[in-house]
Amino acid sequence: MKEIVIATKNKGKAAEFRDFFGAYGIKALSLLDLPEEMPDVEETGTTFEENAALKAEAISKLLNKTVLSDDSGLVIDALDGRPGVYSARYSGEGANDAKNVEKVLHELEHIAYNNRTARFVSVLAVATPGKETIFKEGSCEGHISFQPQGKHGFGYDPIFVPDGYVVTMAQLSGTEKNRISHRKHAMDRLNEWIQQELQSL
Numbered sequence: 001m002k003e004i005v006i007a008t009k010n011k012g013k014a015a016e017f018r019d020f021f022g023a024y025g026i027k028a029l030s031l032l033d034l035p036e037e038m039p040d041v042e043e044t045g046t047t048f049e050e051n052a053a054l055k056a057e058a059i060s061k062l063l064n065k066t067v068l069s070d071d072s073g074l075v076i077d078a079l080d081g082r083p084g085v086y087s088a089r090y091s092g093e094g095a096n097d098a099k100n101v102e103k104v105l106h107e108l109e110h111i112a113y114n115n116r117t118a119r120f121v122s123v124l125a126v127a128t129p130g131k132e133t134i135f136k137e138g139s140c141e142g143h144i145s146f147q148p149q150g151k152h153g154f155g156y157d158p159i160f161v162p163d164g165y166v167v168t169m170a171q172l173s174g175t176e177k178n179r180i181s182h183r184k185h186a187m188d189r190l191n192e193w194i195q196q197e198l199q200s201l
């Protein structure tokens with residue numbers, strides 16, 4: 001079975017990529033699945049593209065093979081785009097999903113539902129030794145709820161209500177999230193590369 005390494009240590013993301021690549025008959029391995037310990041790549045960029053490139057290129061260089069990364073986050077209009085590229089570490093030292101969610105809800109306390117518009121963004125980077133890194137972006141529009149709800153997914157899923165739904169992303173099944181998510185839309189844009197390049201590697 002063909003394999004691709006995903007430069008992530010996020011178990012939620014890794015599970016989603018296993019589903020997406022599984023549909024192509026390709027096995028997606030996260031950094032947690034590799035026999036040797038992989039470094040934490042510092043995300044020093046100020047854009048999703050920069051951080052996605054940093055992660056994919058560092059691990060591609062180490063392994064000397066094609067590596068895909070995902071840099072993603074939640075962009076909230078009423079917060080001038082925050083937490084954005086800082087989504088994973090929004091609540092500071094010792095940040096975790098629950099603390100990040102709490103911080104966002106606190107900052108939006110006095111904002112009415114109509115003004116709680118937001119989007120999830122995912123930028124995928126594919127780094128191949130000796131080739132230009134390629135990028136694909138996807139997004140998913142929605143609103144930020146007033147309370148966390150639901151147990152599925154990860155990160156900000158419990159407070160993100162996708163457009164066209166009355167429940168949060170965390171109340172949807174993994175299968176349903178993977179039909180509508182930012183990551184799915186970015187993966188759709190990678191389809192041609194998967195068919196033409198990855199399948200022939």
Ligand SMILES: O=P(O)(O)OP(=O)(O)OP(=O)(O)OC[C@H]1O[C@@H](n2cnc3c(O)ncnc32)[C@H](O)[C@@H]1O
Pocket residue numbers: 007008009010013043070071072073074087088100120153154155156157181183
């Ligand atoms: O860098 P890697 O190892 O891939 O894992 P990470 O969790 O640090 O990933 P990012 O640097 O891309 O930060 C993205 C953060 O944005 C949030 N996020 C991204 N995609 C999400 C999704 O599908 N659902 C909920 N929150 C998401 C979540 O808080 C993530 O930790």
Ligand SMILES: [Mg+2]
Pocket residue numbers: 043088
């Ligand atoms: Mg990260």
